Amino acid sequence: MDFRQLESLVEILEKGSISGAAASLGISQPAVSKHIARLEKEMGIKIFVRGQKCSKLTVEGEILYNFAKKVVSSLNDIKREVSNASAEVAGTVTISASSIPGDFVLPSMLVEFRKEYPSIDVEVYISDSREAIEKLVTKEVDLAVTGFSRNTSGLESYPLCEDELVLIVPPNHPLALRKSITMKDIEALDIVGRVPGSATRRLWQDAFKEYYGEEKELGLSFGHVSAVVNAVESGAEAGIVSKLAVEKNPRLAKIPFSPALKRSFYITYGTVSTRAMELLIEFLSERIKKTQEV
Known part of the structure; x- marks a missing residue:
């Protein structure tokens, strides 16, 4: 053997x-x-x-x-x-990430990576998913981490982790005690959401369109999830955000959808041009495998 x-x-x-x-x-x-x-x-x-x-x-x-x-x-x-x-590896790896993985997924992983490879610097630039992929395509960055999967035009993607969307409302809202909600429940709500180009917006708008035949109109949209959360805390009726963004927030009620609105975040990259980039991809891949085995 x-x-x-x-x-x-x-x-x-x-x-x-x-x-x-x-x-x-x-x-x-x-x-x-x-x-x-x-x-x-x-x-x-x-x-x-x-x-x-x-x-x-x-x-x-x-x-x-x-x-x-x-x-x-x-x-x-x-x-x-x-x-x-x-042979100690040094260099810089640049990442374009959409707001949820950039704010709530990558920080802990990259802290661990830096402990293992202190001579490799990592720079993370946060935008919406569409812009993050565009930066990768134009070779402004080495990697992209977004809610979009791209396995075309010389790009390769694999899942990093799973996410779920929730409706957020003030604790005194009539829906605050609900265990779950449907597209029908949100039809009459004045929802604050993310701007077009966001994978979060695309996911729930696709579900809404499948139910009603058209997308829901939003009077107020933001480019960053923290602004959506702040708007609801400031008096907006409701918002739709990633569960990761609010799971530690005690000031809002978080209500999952039924059926659940789940999606994956993906690591996408093209040519592996440096040893530093290769090590980061390997590190993230190993983290994913260990998470799946638990």
């Missing part, structure tokens, strides 16, 4: 197929199949249930897979630490 065999097993399960594992590892499909066959022979077990196309593990295969994940993860950690010790 060797590391490449275990790595092939882990990649098959993570990518969902032998072809996906081969592409990820940069080897041929027959090579991946040979790794699995050798593992089965050495261990004296069948790893996958027959006829399931590598999608379902046997009991023994499940045990082996769980150990393989730990081995692969540990060796990758060793490689990273040795690499960092032998």
Whole structure:
């Protein structure tokens, strides 16, 4: 049994197929199949249930897979630490982010990243999702983190985390004690929202349009979520914002939608041009994997 065999097993399960594992590892499909066959022979077990196309593990295969994940993860950690010790990487990585991930998701992650790589500086520029992607396309920044997924024109995206929208109202509002609300409930409300170009606005307006056949008119819109929150605290009837933006706010009632208005935030990038940029992408990817495993 060797590391490449275990790595092939882990990649098959993570990518969902032998072809996906081969592409990820940069080897041929027959090579991946040979790794699995050798593992089965050495261990004296069948790893996958027959006829399931590598999608379902046997009991023994499940045990082996769980150990393989730990081995692969540990060796990758060793490689990273040795690499960092032998040659300290320096440089600057620039990120354009929409307001929610820029204000509430990235700060804690980037603090941890800087502890691990103190010689790499990170600059975050906050705008709406559309502008953030435009800055990436025009190569003003290295990465974008937004509510939009873009896998075209030489760009690659993958999910960073999930988010949910809520209606915010003053605590004395008639809807404040509701456990959930629908599009019908907000039809008559004077809602404060984000400006066009915001992924937040697009998500709930799409749901409203699906219900009523047209978008809801807004008399007051802001480019930043904090302004929407401040407007409702200052007397506006209601607003629609990310749950992340108000979950620690005790002054407003937060009501989820039914069905839930959920979306993902995505990391998007083009050419990985520097080692510093590569390390940041790897770091964020590892954080995502650890979050999913919890």
